[in-house]
Amino acid sequence: xxxxxxxxxxxxxxxxxxxxxxxxxxxxxxxxxxxxxxxxxxxxxxxxxxxxxxxxxxxxxxxxxxxxxxxxxxxxxxxxxxxxxxxxxxxxxxxxxxxxxxxxxxxxxxxxxxxxxxxxxxxxxxxxxxxxxxxxxxxxxxxxxxxxxxxxxxxxxxxxxxxxxxxxxxxxxxxxxxxxxxxxxxxxxxxxxxxxxxxxxxxxxxxxxxxxxxxxxxxxxxxxxxxxxxxxxxxxxxxxxxxxxxxxxxxxxxxxxxxxxxxxxxxxxxxxxxxxxxxxxxxxxxxxxxxxxxxxxxxxxxxxxxxxxxxxxxxxxxxxxxxxxxxxxxxxxxxxxxxxxxxxxxxxxxxxxxxxxxxxxxxxxxxxxxxxxxxxxxxxxxxxxxxxxxxxxxxxxxxxxxxxxxxxxxxxxxxxxxxxxxxxxxxxxxxxxxxxxxxxxxxxxxxxxxxxxxxxxxxxxxxxxxxxxxxxxxxxxxxxxxxxxxxxxxxxxxxxxxxxxxxxxxxxxxxxxxxxxxxxxxx
Numbered sequence: 208x209x210x211x212x213x214x215x216x217x218x219x220x221x222x223x224x225x226x227x228x229x230x231x232x233x234x235x236x237x238x239x240x241x242x243x244x245x246x247x248x249x250x251x252x253x254x255x256x257x258x259x260x261x262x263x264x265x266x267x268x269x270x271x272x273x274x275x276x277x278x279x280x281x282x283x284x285x286x287x288x289x290x291x292x293x294x295x296x297x298x299x300x301x302x303x304x305x306x307x308x309x310x311x312x313x314x315x316x317x318x319x320x321x322x323x324x325x326x327x328x329x330x331x332x333x334x335x336x337x338x339x340x341x342x343x344x345x346x347x348x349x350x351x352x353x354x355x356x357x358x359x360x361x362x363x364x365x366x367x368x369x370x371x372x373x374x375x376x377x378x379x380x381x382x383x384x385x386x387x388x389x390x391x392x393x394x395x396x397x398x399x400x401x402x403x404x405x406x407x408x409x410x411x412x413x414x415x416x417x418x419x420x421x422x423x424x425x426x427x428x429x430x431x432x433x434x435x436x437x438x439x440x441x442x443x444x445x446x447x448x449x450x451x452x453x454x455x456x457x458x459x460x461x462x463x464x465x466x467x468x469x470x471x472x473x474x475x476x477x478x479x480x481x482x483x484x485x486x487x488x489x490x491x492x493x494x495x496x497x498x499x500x501x502x503x504x505x506x507x508x509x510x511x512x513x514x515x516x517x518x519x520x521x522x523x524x525x526x527x528x529x530x531x532x533x534x535x536x537x538x539x540x541x542x543x544x545x546x547x548x549x550x551x552x553x554x555x556x557x558x559x560x561x562x563x564x565x566x567x568x569x570x571x572x573x574x575x576x577x578x579x580x581x582x583x584x585x586x587x588x589x590x591x592x593x594x595x596x597x598x599x600x601x602x603x604x605x606x607x608x609x610x611x612x613x614x615x616x617x618x619x620x621x622x623x624x625x626x627x628x629x630x631x632x633x634x635x636x637x638x639x640x641x642x643x644x645x646x647x648x649x650x651x652x653x654x655x656x657x658x659x660x661x662x663x664x665x666x667x668x669x670x671x672x673x674x675x676x677x678x679x680x681x682x683x684x685x686x687x688x689x690x691x692x693x694x695x696x697x698x699x700x701x702x703x704x705x706x707x708x709x710x711x712x713x714x715x716x717x718x719x720x721x722x723x724x725x726x727x728x729x730x
Contacts, residue, residue: 216313248304364418567607588615617646663689
């Protein structure tokens with residue numbers, strides 16, 4: 208090394224001062240962890256625990272050895288403005304800060320910097336919060352975001368979730384003392400944090416898709432709870448600017464952020480369903496949406512407009528949008544149908560579901576993965592219970608649903624008293640006693656037990672075909688159900704003959720004979 212440390216510090220004064228400014232921006236004295244990090248870094252720097260290991264004048268790099276609990280290497284690259292450390296911490300660590308402090312001591316007073324850090328930073332967040340304006344609350348969130356997440360690279364879902372929770376703790380520490388402001392502050396700042404964090408989700412989703420969806424679902428639920436708490440309280444006149452800013456934030460988030468549009472739309476709907484419920488505000492928002500020209504590629508403006516048509520009960524415009532329905536759009540329309548049902552708007556619900564019916568077959572078989580088909584069919588059928596499909600419409604539904612609609616179709620047949628068809632359906636698609644119970648078996652037993660006798664026989668024969676004592680026990684359990692149905696049908700003689708014939712037919716199966724005797728199956 209051709210220069211001493213003082214000469215190195217003066218040569219790279221601009222780099223050092225920029226890094227000190229970054230430390231001041233990203234670490235907060237109001238945060239106990241950050242304050243402790245700076246305190247320990249200063250201790251390492253002042254007590255000669257940080258030494259230059261190598262210096263390359265040609266490459267403009269400095270390597271420090273920090274004698275901490277374990278010796279740690281810190282590399283400064285002035286060409287790329289990067290600082291790296293071989294400790295596990297991703298962002299500013301005490302080793303990086305200590306290395307910068309060592310150099311800074313040769314160009315300025317570290318003591319003065321530390322005094323200013325503790326004094327100004329400990330009050331800055333409070334000043335932002337106490338100013339109590341939408342701008343100051345947004346500035347507070349942005350400061351915390353830039354200090355924690357803004358420069359992060361190589362994020363994993365666990366790191367992202369940890370950083371998000373830490374940011375939220377930092378922001379929520381500044382919650383106003385007045386109870387009437389607390390819920391709005393948490394909703395406002397939480398939404399702002401989600402918007403900042405959204406920019407990082409797509410990159411993480413490429414490698415950790417399922418984890419990111421769970422993160423989004425969790426934050427959607429947290430926002431919904433904040434909305435519920437805020438909208439349940441009396442609204443102060445002084446909160447109007449916050450509501451207006453929040454409205455603009457949520458609109459921009461929905462229309463201009465990228466990725467996961469269905470989730471963005473759900474958050475948007477939660478706000479407009481529960482919080483922004485004045486008719487004039489909704490009409491103005493709809494007009495603004497119609498006039499918006501710059502939107503993200505995944506945005507479906509017609510879904511947003513249709514949501515407002517439902518809220519404003521504008522069925523004529525809703526009908527025009529429904530006439531444009533495509534099969535691949537049915538998930539969005541299912542969400543809107545659920546929105547209509549939640550708001551007890553059964554006219555809009557009926558319009559949506561009946562328009563969806565002709566598209567179901569194509570959608571189920573071509574536009575939704577197999578794993579999600581049962582959930583979709585179940586959700587659609589539950590919504591249909593509100594509007595009383597006629598038999599023809601129900602047949603269209605269940606023909607499209609196929610085996611995925613077996614349970615709802617069974618319940619439909621039971622509701623209509625079509626018990627013979629119910630039994631024939633389960634002959635065609637054999638299942639288990641447990642599944643039959645979920646499909647309305649109890650009602651069939653009460654109303655028309657005789658149609659169950661062939662079905663029970665088929666189930667029992669399936670068990671016998673497995674040829675083990677455990678399956679013989681299962682067959683006897685089926686026969687006990689069949690015995691009850693025979694008794695309710697007045698077919699006692701038939702039943703006894705059936706048991707005698709079965710015992711004779713399988714007389715070589717000693718284990719089965721023993722289980723039949725234990726079952727006391729005769730009437």
